[in-house]
Amino acid sequence: MGLFLKIFIPLLGGLLAFYFYSAPQSFNEEMLRGKRVIVTGASSGIGEQMAYHLARMETHLLLTARTEAKLQKVVERCLELGAASARYISGSMENPSFPEVVVKEAETSWGGLDMLILNHIGYSGFNFFNGNVGQVRKLMETNFISYVAMTTSALPMLKESDGSIVVVSSMAGKAGSPFAASYSATKFALDGFFSSLRHEFIVDKVNVSITLCILGYINTESAVRAVSHVIQGTPAPKEECALEIIKAGALRQRELHYPPWVVSAVVLLRDIAPEFLDSMTRSWYNVENLRRT
Ligand SMILES: NC(=O)c1ccc[n+]([C@@H]2O[C@H](COP(=O)([O-])OP(=O)(O)OC[C@H]3O[C@@H](n4cnc5c(N)ncnc54)[C@H](OP(=O)(O)O)[C@@H]3O)[C@@H](O)[C@H]2O)c1
Ligand SMILES: *[C@@H]1O[C@H](CO)[C@@H](O)[C@H](O)[C@H]1NC(C)=O
DSSP states (O other): OHHIIIIIHHHHHHHHHHHHHOOSSOOOGGGGTTOEEEEESTTSHHHHHHHHHHHHTTOEEEEEESOHHHHHHHHHHHHHHTOSEEEEEEOOTTSTTHHHHHHHHHHHHHSOOSEEEEOOOOOOOSSSOOOOHHHHHHHHIIIIIHHHHHHHHHHHHHHHHTOEEEEEEEGGGTSOOTTOHHHHHHHHHHHHHHHHHHHHHHHTTOOOEEEEEEEOOBOOHHHHHHHTTTBOSOOBOHHHHHHHHHHHHHTTOSEEEESHHHHHHHHHHHHHOHHHHHHHHHHTBOGGGOOOO
């Protein structure tokens, strides 16, 4: 087993990483200059870092999240970094009418849209499922339905610009992981919906790309706060993660795996050795450090 872990997994991870990274085209920051981009969940974490990268690339930015004070600061920083323009609109994606409001804002200020980056998530805790069905329903609205609603409202503009949709998901949206049942469900839903929609776009000759980003453990404040006492291992840097997401979107890649080795190995093991993956997954957690709520 030790040898298996040491040799087989890195080898497969490497092969898959190579496969996913050998994009036919290479990334160039010019690709994004002057593009009109919406980033959701942009007040902190990976979304905030994406905003800074996009600002350096001289894009027009519309940022959204709930906390106005944080968004104001991020917008200021984006303008300092060189954004062609930057504005924000605050509100909660728990509110079913808010997704359309955000897209309308882009329409009135720009008259079009090139890239829609869907990244926000509602708070879901990290623990045993406590039977609260209402909470699952609410998280489905925030983490999944709002992504569908934003896509629907933005589609006419994206069709016009041959634009891109970038959906930020997680390893928990590819393989079940414990203590995140509702979160995991919302991320699986994204894969189902957007992978299906991608087929339809191709059948219909709609030239709008869909990039699904499968992320491992990233060092954002909220993730570290939620899981560092339970999960061993060093999280990957949010700045690099944010840049890889933007690159994958600009290159119109189907899926991004970041960090590539870990995520690709997990996705592969899910199919060829699911029980092994399950037991390995459980061994990563210090369950004794969880306090049941
Ligand atoms: N960090 C990781 O280890 C990791 C791993 C896998 C996948 N991911 C994915 O990466 C993405 C970003 O995660 P992150 O770690 O950067 O999280 P984060 O720092 O907690 O950021 C979440 C963002 O969503 C916003 N938000 C929260 N509730 C909202 C609501 N009801 N309506 C609208 N916006 C809301 C937050 O701002 P406000 O509070 O101001 O609203 C914040 O801007 C997520 O899709 C997550 O699933 C992260
Ligand atoms: C689709 O859009 C991309 C990005 O604008 C463009 O490079 C590509 O040529 C388009 N493909 C078709 C078939 O129009």
